[in-house]
Amino acid sequence: MSKHFSPTLRDSLSVSITVGASGVAFGAAAVANGFSVLQACLLSLLIFSGASQFAVVGVIGSGGSPITAIATASLLGTRNALYGVIMAPRLRVKGLKRVLAAQITIDESTGVALGQEQRGNEAVQKGFWYTGIGVFVFWNLFTLAGALGAQAMGDVRSFGLDAAVPAAFLGLLWPRLTSTSERFLAIACAIFAVAMTPILPAGLPIIATAFIAIAVGVRR
Amino acid sequence: MNAFWIATLGTSVVAFVLKYSGHSVPERWLSHPKIQRVNALIPIALLSALVSVQSFTDKTTLVVDQRIVGLAVAITAQLLKAPFPIVVISAAVSSAIVYNLF
Structure with missing residues (x-):
């Protein structure tokens, strides 16, 4: 077998x-x-x-x-x-x-x-x-x-x-989520997206977090 | 064609183009360490945002409802290293109980 x-x-x-x-x-x-x-x-x-x-x-x-x-x-x-x-x-x-x-x-x-x-x-x-x-x-x-x-x-x-x-x-x-900085990024993006929801058109708060990721990734 | 069809077919086309281009471009184009790093961070950012928006908003307003219980249970399941289906099912069951009770 x-x-x-x-x-x-x-x-x-x-x-x-x-x-x-x-x-x-x-x-x-x-x-x-x-x-x-x-x-x-x-x-x-x-x-x-x-x-x-x-x-x-x-x-x-x-x-x-x-x-x-x-x-x-x-x-x-x-x-x-x-x-x-x-x-x-x-x-x-x-x-x-x-x-x-x-x-x-x-x-x-x-x-x-x-x-x-x-x-x-x-x-x-x-x-x-x-x-x-x-x-x-x-x-x-x-x-x-x-x-x-x-x-x-x-x-x-x-x-x-x-x-x-x-x-x-x-x-x-x-x-x-394998490192502390990745966990920080996750929490920051979660809070950012919810906080922006009443202000930005629907969907944009989510995609905006991609730019946070790009900024963090390029800088480090 | 309504929003549902545009989203379905539009994403399908882009998804395939991305997959196919990976098989076709020279390796050195995408092997830069910064591209690799950003590529690992983008899913973390978007998925975190999707977790919180799907848990705490309804259209463009902030709401706290039965979903917060589901999220808390899902986080607990993850901390206990539960497999994916258990995470999803336990969240659904706990949220459903709260929704039907109150």
Whole structure:
């Protein structure tokens, strides 16, 4: 059995299922914020990057314009470009395969792939493809399930879905806080965004914090 | 086309362009340490702002409601190193209880 179930495949599958299952929270959050089931599913199929998807839903849900939503989500998506830079020399693919590789270039596929480095470059490639495709399949299935579930609920507040969205953002944020200065930045940005909400148009207080991050990152 | 469709399709296009460009540009373009650092800090800033705005505002007004309980429970779950689904579910359940009771 273990001969057919390589450690790389095992790593990929366990990440795919646990991360994919969180798609249920996204599908529910999308519908709770006024997106249709079809739009929720398209967000997962086409954007396929959890933080960016939650950002679109969160910004539109709190009254922001589509442009602000696109800009906020895209700033969160820039890290996928850097993952692409890391993965390209390890994958060495062209044409349609590069298009497919790009679409599944996310935190998890890159993370599992780099975790296979000691097992050789073939394992790195397998880790990338298995995890990327696995998360894609499960994430999209669970998005549909969550969207349909939320649609059946009616008043989403009585099921706590209004609190599930900030909790999801917290869950995405927490593992990134590895130093004291990063925790300071997080708290400062959280306070700044809430304080600016009555003053600035909806959505802008969120994206404005990106400039705080840029200022801090360039100066240090 | 309404705001929901523009946001859905617009973000989808930009998300793919970002992913694809990473696979296609020379590595040295994006390997500058300052770019790497800013790239690590931007998600922290935006996600923190999204946590607080989604917890304490309704459109453009500040509100404190059942969501604060959900947030407190989510933070506690994180401190206890709970996995992602537990963080989200415990926040939803606690907020729902408060909403239905009061």
